[in-house]
Amino acid sequence: MTTFACYMAKTPPAVLPLEGEIDLHVSPQVSASLSSIIAQKPSQVVVDLSKVTYIDSSGLAVLIEAMQNVDNYGGKFSLCSLQDGVRPIFEIARLDQVFRIYPDESAALGS
Secondary structure: OOOOOOOOOOEOOEEEEEEEEEOOOOHHHHHHHHHHHHHOOEOEEEEEEEEEEEEOHHHHHHHHHHHHHHHHOOOEEEEEOOOOOOHHHHHHOOHHHOOEEEOOHHHHHOO
């Protein structure tokens, strides 16, 4: 009897840079972008928030859903480069305790 080993090739990490205000009008596009990245099942998904000036609850919901989807297949999901105006939004919602948050992209990719 012959047995075959099946190895799942790991896809490289994916980085999604966002900018501007992530609100109810922009969240569907962010969701679509994340969904297309997640469909490839990269080993790691990093969302770069360095140019994001505001994020509302719909944007937070998109990030939470993406994190759950990445966790479901065993990948790592993280955020990086939160600006001073955006960080309190995550802290007030206590999402700074839920997400892996790194100071910059290289730190996120090195984790």
